[in-house]
Amino acid sequence: MKRVRTEQIQYAVTQYLKRRQYIDTDGSMKGAKLSQTAEEMAASLTVQTESSCANVVSAAPCQADPQQYENQYSRLRSFLQEAEGPLVKEASSVLFPLFLYLHLHMARCGLKGALDSFYSRFHSLFQQDPEQKAIVDLLRGALTLQDVTTNPKLCALLDHKYVVYLTDQAYSYLLRYLQSEDNSAICWVLTAHLQVEVTAAQRTDYQLYGAGVGTGNTSSSSSSTWASVDGSEGAERLEVPAGLPQNEAALENLQDCIKRVREGPPSLTTVCFYAFQHTEQLLNTAEVSADSRLLAAGFDNSAVKLWSLRARKLKAGPHRADVSKIRLACDVLEEEADDEDASGSEIKTLRGHSGPVYRTAFLTDASGLLSCSEDSTVRYWDLKSFTNTVLYRGHAYPVWDVDVSPCSLYFSTASHDRTARLWSFARTYPLRLYAGHLSDVDCVKFHPNSNYIATGSTDKTVRLWSTQQGASVRLFTGHRGPVLTLAFSPNGKYLASAGEDQRLKLWDLASGGLFKDLRGHTDTISSLSFSQDSSLVASASMDNTVRVWDIRNAHGSAPTDGCSSELIGQYTGSTSNILNVQFMACNLLLVTGTAMEKQEQ
Amino acid sequence: MTEREERRFAEVPRESVKLMAESAGVELSEELAGLLAEDVCYRLREATQNSSQFMRHAKRRKLSVEDFNRALRWSNTETVCGYGAQDALPFRPLKEGELFYVEDREINLVELALATNIPKGCAETMVRVHVSYLDGKGNLEPQGTVPTAVQSLSEDLLKYYQQITRAILGEDPHLMKVALLDLQSNSKIAALLPYFVYVISGVKSVSHDLDQLNRLLHMVKSLVQNPYLYLGSYVRSLVSSVMYCILEPLAASINPLNDHWTLRDYAALLLSHIFWTHGDLVSGLYHQILLSLQKVLSDPVRPLCSHYGAVVGLHALGWKAVERVLYPHLPAYWANLQAVLDDYSVSNAQVKADGHKVYGAILISCPLVLVLIIRLTFQVIFITSRTLEQSIQRHFP
Numbered sequence: 001m002k003r004v005r006t007e008q009i010q011y012a013v014t015q016y017l018k019r020r021q022y023i024d025t026d027g028s029m030k031g032a033k034l035s036q037t038a039e040e041m042a043a044s045l046t047v048q049t050e051s052s053c054a055n056v057v058s059a060a061p062c063q064a065d066p067q068q069y070e071n072q073y074s075r076l077r078s079f080l081q082e083a084e085g086p087l088v089k090e091a092s093s094v095l096f097p098l099f100l101y102l103h104l105h106m107a108r109c110g111l112k113g114a115l116d117s118f119y120s121r122f123h124s125l126f127q128q129d130p131e132q133k134a135i136v137d138l139l140r141g142a143l144t145l146q147d148v149t150t151n152p153k154l155c156a157l158l159d160h161k162y163v164v165y166l167t168d169q170a171y172s173y174l175l176r177y178l179q180s181e182d183n184s185a186i187c188w189v190l191t192a193h194l195q196v197e198v199t200a201a202q203r204t205d206y207q208l209y210g211a212g213v214g215t216g217n218t219s220s221s222s223s224s225t226w227a228s229v230d231g232s233e234g235a236e237r238l239e240v241p242a243g244l245p246q247n248e249a250a251l252e253n254l255q256d257c258i259k260r261v262r263e264g265p266p267s268l269t270t271v272c273f274y275a276f277q278h279t280e281q282l283l284n285t286a287e288v289s290a291d292s293r294l295l296a297a298g299f300d301n302s303a304v305k306l307w308s309l310r311a312r313k314l315k316a317g318p319h320r321a322d323v324s325k326i327r328l329a330c331d332v333l334e335e336e337a338d339d340e341d342a343s344g345s346e347i348k349t350l351r352g353h354s355g356p357v358y359r360t361a362f363l364t365d366a367s368g369l370l371s372c373s374e375d376s377t378v379r380y381w382d383l384k385s386f387t388n389t390v391l392y393r394g395h396a397y398p399v400w401d402v403d404v405s406p407c408s409l410y411f412s413t414a415s416h417d418r419t420a421r422l423w424s425f426a427r428t429y430p431l432r433l434y435a436g437h438l439s440d441v442d443c444v445k446f447h448p449n450s451n452y453i454a455t456g457s458t459d460k461t462v463r464l465w466s467t468q469q470g471a472s473v474r475l476f477t478g479h480r481g482p483v484l485t486l487a488f489s490p491n492g493k494y495l496a497s498a499g500e501d502q503r504l505k506l507w508d509l510a511s512g513g514l515f516k517d518l519r520g521h522t523d524t525i526s527s528l529s530f531s532q533d534s535s536l537v538a539s540a541s542m543d544n545t546v547r548v549w550d551i552r553n554a555h556g557s558a559p560t561d562g563c564s565s566e567l568i569g570q571y572t573g574s575t576s577n578i579l580n581v582q583f584m585a586c587n588l589l590l591v592t593g594t595a596m597e598k599q600e601q
Numbered sequence: 602m603t604e605r606e607e608r609r610f611a612e613v614p615r616e617s618v619k620l621m622a623e624s625a626g627v628e629l630s631e632e633l634a635g636l637l638a639e640d641v642c643y644r645l646r647e648a649t650q651n652s653s654q655f656m657r658h659a660k661r662r663k664l665s666v667e668d669f670n671r672a673l674r675w676s677n678t679e680t681v682c683g684y685g686a687q688d689a690l691p692f693r694p695l696k697e698g699e700l701f702y703v704e705d706r707e708i709n710l711v712e713l714a715l716a717t718n719i720p721k722g723c724a725e726t727m728v729r730v731h732v733s734y735l736d737g738k739g740n741l742e743p744q745g746t747v748p749t750a751v752q753s754l755s756e757d758l759l760k761y762y763q764q765i766t767r768a769i770l771g772e773d774p775h776l777m778k779v780a781l782l783d784l785q786s787n788s789k790i791a792a793l794l795p796y797f798v799y800v801i802s803g804v805k806s807v808s809h810d811l812d813q814l815n816r817l818l819h820m821v822k823s824l825v826q827n828p829y830l831y832l833g834s835y836v837r838s839l840v841s842s843v844m845y846c847i848l849e850p851l852a853a854s855i856n857p858l859n860d861h862w863t864l865r866d867y868a869a870l871l872l873s874h875i876f877w878t879h880g881d882l883v884s885g886l887y888h889q890i891l892l893s894l895q896k897v898l899s900d901p902v903r904p905l906c907s908h909y910g911a912v913v914g915l916h917a918l919g920w921k922a923v924e925r926v927l928y929p930h931l932p933a934y935w936a937n938l939q940a941v942l943d944d945y946s947v948s949n950a951q952v953k954a955d956g957h958k959v960y961g962a963i964l965i966s967c968p969l970v971l972v973l974i975i976r977l978t979f980q981v982i983f984i985t986s987r988t989l990e991q992s993i994q995r996h997f998p
Binding site for chain 2 (some may be wrong): 002211228247250251253254255257258260261262264265266268269271272273274275276277278279280281283284285291292295297299300305307310311329354358397398400415440442458470482484500526531532533535542547554568569571577579584585586587588589595
């Protein structure tokens with residue numbers, strides 16, 4: 001059946017061809033193959049590619065007729081001179097190497113007569129470029145094979161290929177010309193001695209907002225018009241200068257720019273001040289959680305109050321201990337609390353202590369709050385149900401400070417009994433005791449790697465303890481008054497301490513020595529904070545100012561009133577007391593304090 | 602400081618001790634009085650020190666009677682009562698000699714109790730927010746004014762802005778990577794934030810060039826992932842640019858060979874990323890996003906690629922968004938989509954291909970919704986069977 005079909009097809013084809021009056025159809029159809037095996041197809045394809053036009057160039061033999069070199073070269077040159085277009089310039093870059101190698105080839109083949117006329121005709125083209133001129137002068141002396149072999153530079157040129165960079169459009173342009181006529185000599189030189197690096201066509205300009213303004217090769221200084229910034233709408237159109245930088249130079253340029261910005265002065269800082277009003281002098285401490293959603297404040301009347309800083313109100317989650325229901329998996333979807341529930345409130349009051357609350361500390365994920373108080377206990381408040389779930393007992397005297405470790409694994413407390421203690425959340429008794437201070441311990445902080453604890457005391461010293469061993473590893477003296485606040489830099493290198501002597505001291509932890517001593521405040525410093533990249537320190541003091549210092553470089557203005565030169569800014573608000581300062585991002589500083597109370601008659 | 606070294610502690614003389622002992626009815630010898638005087642001094646100093654600690658930790662400057670009483674309590678001593686009123690103690694001098702005494706005034710309690718002017722109770726503590734700006738050069742801007750950032754932009758920052766934008770939008774991929782990496786980790790570029798946001802808002806003018814759109818989205822990603830940068834109200838602008846990439850029928854999408862679908866997927870992922878990390882910064886952002894997605898979905902005039910973008914965006918925002926927006930709309934939408942998919946005419950081929958994309962997106966985002974449907978039907982069945990049971994029991998006890 002198959003054979004019949006093939007014959008039928010053949011017949012139909014011949015008929016068609018006959019109708020269309022194609023001559024000599026019978027003969028050609030005899031050998032027509034209607035199917036091809038894969039091997040045959042591969043073989044025919046290989047033959048095609050190997051013998052295609054592109055390979056004509058490489059297969060051309062050495063030219064016997066000396067005159068041809070000159071003729072072909074002059075034809076190429078006149079073609080490139082007369083032609084127009086953007087590719088001509090690029091293609092013309094191939095003229096010099098062609099001249100060079102044609103000359104050398106002729107010299108090697110001993111075609112002295114043709115060589116002389118070739119040289120005298122074309123050597124004047126290459127007098128502009130000093131390098132080319134030098135080589136051309138060399139060539140003047142190279143007329144025979146001996147000259148070529150004795151001259152080391154010419155030998156080097158012959159041994160290595162000359163690299164020419166062309167875009168693929170220019171290259172195909174050149175090839176088309178070469179294929180149009182008999183340019184076998186040039187083709188041979190092209191393949192034997194030249195290496196053409198074909199690069200993809202590149203855009204020479206890009207304009208994001210351009211209205212067709214040609215930006216060709218503008219100079220690197222741009223003309224920019226900047227308008228004032230208002231709200232979120234930024235500056236006017238900036239003309240980004242175009243031009244293709246070479247890769248390495250551009251990279252170096254970019255990296256240099258980056259380095260200068262990184263080492264430059266710090267940028268604009270937004271200060272967000274949370275002012276408490278009507279506190280009746282009862283407010284002791286205030287802190288904002290790390291995700292800036294909650295604000296906790298501790299009062300003298302033993303209350304801890306929570307404010308929500310976002311639009312979402314504080315709503316206690318459902319009680320888990322409902323034993324009358326059995327929960328199935330499909331019930332989980334129902335439990336997601338709806339956003340607009342009216343039973344939430346903006347403030348939650350947490351009562352449980354029996355003495356003034358001196359410090360509150362959020363856990364890193366803001367799921368819980370710790371508060372320490374004069375009643376010598378530390379309480380843990382669960383922020384889903386806003387209840388006190390754990391009571392930690394261990395101290396026998398008022399607890400002044402509490403700090404949570406970076407991954408919320410431990411917390412530590414500082415107390416009037418001259419010790420600091422380490423606790424874990426799972427036990428209500430302390431795990432370690434750090435004793436060594438001569439007077440009560442006023443503040444305590446964890447190092448970012450949780451391996452060290454720093455404590456500051458009324459005995460004017462700061463001590464660094466190993467968390468696990470409980471031994472004191474460093475003693476920093478130098479303060480002239482009680483040390484009331486500490487802060488570690490996030491990169492773990494520095495410890496900042498400040499207190500009643502109005503000085504901010506920065507200690508280098510690796511060497512154990514004083515790194516910087518910053519002056520400027522005029523009253524007790526009550527709070528410190530480092531920025532996330534460890535380059536800025538903010539300090540709040542009872543003189544109602546918040547000062548920001550740059551500890552990496554002295555970018556601040558010259559000291560005017562005895563301040564250290566690291567000061568870069570000072571914020572004075574209408575406050576009667578500043579309680580706490582926290583860096584939320586490198587350009588956002590949160591300050592909490594009591595607003596100025598209006599004088600009553 | 603020499604002042605501190607020369608400071609002497611207050612001393613209680615022996616005579617005063619003897620006087621106090623006499624008034625208590627005890628006779629004291631000289632030596633005893635001396636020892637007692639020293640001890641009294643020490644105790645006073647200790648009590649003062651402790652009370653100053655309470656004052657310090659309460660962040661006050663004025664020592665109050667309450668602090669002193671607390672110190673006494675912790676030393677197991679009786680507290681001193683009768684002091685601590687708000688008004689100052691009136692001291693009256695005696696005419697004979699340098700003695701001052703506290704005047705004991707008599708207060709008529711009945712009058713006080715029946716007085717008509719009741720003092721106002723203290724108001725509830727509340728918190729107010731003020732925002733202010735601190736310039737890099739140390740000049741404080743007064744509260745409430747927006748900083749004129751122009752003057753304070755240094756040469757270096759300007760050059761940085763130009764170089765980075767050129768690198769990201771230019772040809773060299775390595776340069777682009779370096780630039781994006783730096784945008785993600787540089788802590789000093791907060792002043793340039795408005796300018797970068799402006800560049801990103803240029804998405805609207807390059808809707809024909811998918812490559813540029815991709816690069817601008819990369820820029821958004823870097824800025825959002827920078828841990829040192831506080832985006833503030835610029836989140837809105839960034840979100841609107843990203844939404845443009847998701848929802849707009851781009852000029853590039855006219856040519857079916859252009860893959861604008863992956864661009865939309867990437868933009869949707871970016872939207873969810875922005876929302877989950879920075880969504881709190883702007884109130885009502887979630888609802889705004891949902892509203893715009895819903896508008897697109899319910900508008901049949903819009904091309905199917907916009908619908909695809911809306912569905913992918915909802916999926917990226919979480920199953921709650923899908924449930925709230927897509928599920929109610931699904932029956933009506935499904936009918937239209939089926940009509941498109943059933944039309945086998947040649948002119949509809951491209952639209953049909955787009956329709957298949959939307960179909961696929963809906964399938965991916967709806968499994969939980971299907972679970973909901975299944976659960977609801979089961980609940981309905983359960984409830985009806987229970988009521989049937991109860992009614993049967995009632996009627997046929």
